[in-house]
Amino acid sequence: MPQKKKWVSPVLLEIIDLAAAGQLDALESLASSEMVAARDKYGSTALHWACGERAHPLHFAARNGYVEACQVLVALGADPDAKAEGDVTPFQLAAWQLRWEVVRYLGAVVPIGAPNAFACVASHWVALAPRDRARDGRQLRVAEYLRERCGDEFWRARNAQGHTPLHKAAFSGHAGLCDWLRTVVGAVDDAPDDHGNYASDLATESGHVDLANALRAIAAPTRQADLEFLGLDADATKADVRAAFRRVALETHPDKRGDARAFERAREAYGRLTGAEVGAANPLRDADRLKLLLLEDPARPIDDDDDDDDFETRLAAILLEQPNGLSLSQLRKRYLRTWHLDLPDPKQNGYRSLVHFVRARAHRVARLEYNAKNQVILYSRLDRASVQRALFLADDAHYPP
Numbered sequence: 520m521p522q523k524k525k526w527v528s529p530v531l532l533e534i535i536d537l538a539a540a541g542q543l544d545a546l547e548s549l550a551s552s553e554m555v556a557a558r559d560k561y562g563s564t565a566l567h568w569a570c571g572e573r574a575h576p577l578h579f580a581a582r583n584g585y586v587e588a589c590q591v592l593v594a595l596g597a598d599p600d601a602k603a604e605g606d607v608t609p610f611q612l613a614a615w616q617l618r619w620e621v622v623r624y625l626g627a628v629v630p631i632g633a634p635n636a637f638a639c640v641a642s643h644w645v646a647l648a649p650r651d652r653a654r655d656g657r658q659l660r661v662a663e664y665l666r667e668r669c670g671d672e673f674w675r676a677r678n679a680q681g682h683t684p685l686h687k688a689a690f691s692g693h694a695g696l697c698d699w700l701r702t703v704v705g706a707v708d709d710a711p712d713d714h715g716n717y718a719s720d721l722a723t724e725s726g727h728v729d730l731a732n733a734l735r736a737i738a739a740p741t742r743q744a745d746l747e748f749l750g751l752d753a754d755a756t757k758a759d760v761r762a763a764f765r766r767v768a769l770e771t772h773p774d775k776r777g778d779a780r781a782f783e784r785a786r787e788a789y790g791r792l793t794g795a796e797v798g799a800a801n802p803l804r805d806a807d808r809l810k811l812l813l814l815e816d817p818a819r820p821i822d823d824d825d826d827d828d829d830f831e832t833r834l835a836a837i838l839l840e841q842p843n844g845l846s847l848s849q850l851r852k853r854y855l856r857t858w859h860l861d862l863p864d865p866k867q868n869g870y871r872s873l874v875h876f877v878r879a880r881a882h883r884v885a886r887l888e889y890n891a892k893n894q895v896i897l898y899s900r901l902d903r904a905s906v907q908r909a910l911f912l913a914d915d916a917h918y919p920p
Contacts, residue, residue: 531557534565577601581609581625584618589625600629606636614665615644617657622664632669638678641665646687646696658696666704674704681712689718689734692727701738708738714840715907720804724856735791745788757793764789803836803906804857812909813884833858834877835884838899839906847873847887847895870895 534557537545546554546565557565577597580588589609593599600608610629613621625631634640645661652658665673674684685706688696697718700706708718716724719739722731736742746755749763767785771777803809810832837853838845845853847870851862862873874895877885886898 532559535559535563537565575601575603577609578603578607578612581618581621582612582616584613584616584621586618586620586624589621593628599625600633602635606634608633608635611635611639611641611644614641614661615648617645617648617652617661619657619660622661626664626668631665632673634676634678637680638676640673640676640678642669642674642676642684643678643682643687646684646693647691648693650692653693653696658693659699662696662699671704674700675706677710680714681710683710683718685718685738686712686716686721689722689727689730690725692722692725692730694727694730694733697730697734697738706738707742708734715803716840723804726859736793739791741788741791745792748784748788749792755792760789760792803839803903803910805910806832806836806858808910809836809906812906831881831884833860834881834897835899835901838885838897839901839903841897841899842903844888844896844898847877847897850877850897 531553534546534549534554554565577589577592577599578601580592589599600610602608608629610622610625610631613625631641642662642665645658645665648658662674677683683706685697685700685708688700689708711717712721717734717739719731719734722728722734743753746753749760749767751759751763755763764785768782769775771779771782771785773779773782806829810828813828813832813835833854837850837857850873854860854862862876874887877887877897884900886900888896888898890896
């Protein structure tokens, strides 16, 4: 675990301020010894701040798009492939901020496909670019450059969490990049991450519902089977899907003495192909299905309006995605991110009250333990493989092939 940086006594802070503001005339009037001696409380020098931030001058010059500063620093002996915390390189930061000139400059002198400590490569960083910087074609320009240099497989790389660039782009809400990944690279949302989530699930999690629906409609692994069930080709339009669904629905509608299961299968295929189906690709994120499974205990009555059952179900889904446990201090953040719902803040209400809250409402699905640091860790009482199998069998019973 990295050591926390110690503060030092600031020296000549006015020089740091001049460097940060780019006041070249004022700096030229100072003695070089003073500029060398200037330090902020973190130990960063005027050179660091002249590159845009404290610490790691080349990294921040690259991140901030100062290509001339990058060239000067490399000419003075800076390692163009230097590793910062987490083995992050200047090139990765330039790719993240879509700094085209810096990407081209560093791309000519460093191995651009190298991963950091979390197995993220430059394609992951591009997919995480800030949305306000991804406009005007900048993101696709850098993406095409990386594809030309590293090939299509570079855009299917998985990091330490099992995320592909499609996962990152979906989570960040980059609809244009997701479409480029699908149409140019051939990416399909058929690879769940290590928690079982597809790209569409992460888009939903981060509030990009329209993108999530689009991914389920055009990039889902079920797309080919849905098209075949409706008798359509791969290039079918939404109008074709609607027409095919009407035809199949008339043939299979239960009111017309048709096959109710075939009608439901057609309805689901239509929903996915048109983006109208807003279910979760990861079955563990489908709270309604998981709730029904948990409530199959005959000793416990089913109450669709029971808030305790809803909390238990949502917590069960979260913990099933955390095989190594989840710190109680992280529960509120994870719950909000996954379900867009709030929980009592332990910092305001006390951890003890949250412990009682979990034990009272979710003792069937959650186990609480204290670690060596006396921190409360939540573990799932449920076996993930068994739950997934039960959900699969439930689907198979309702919608056999």
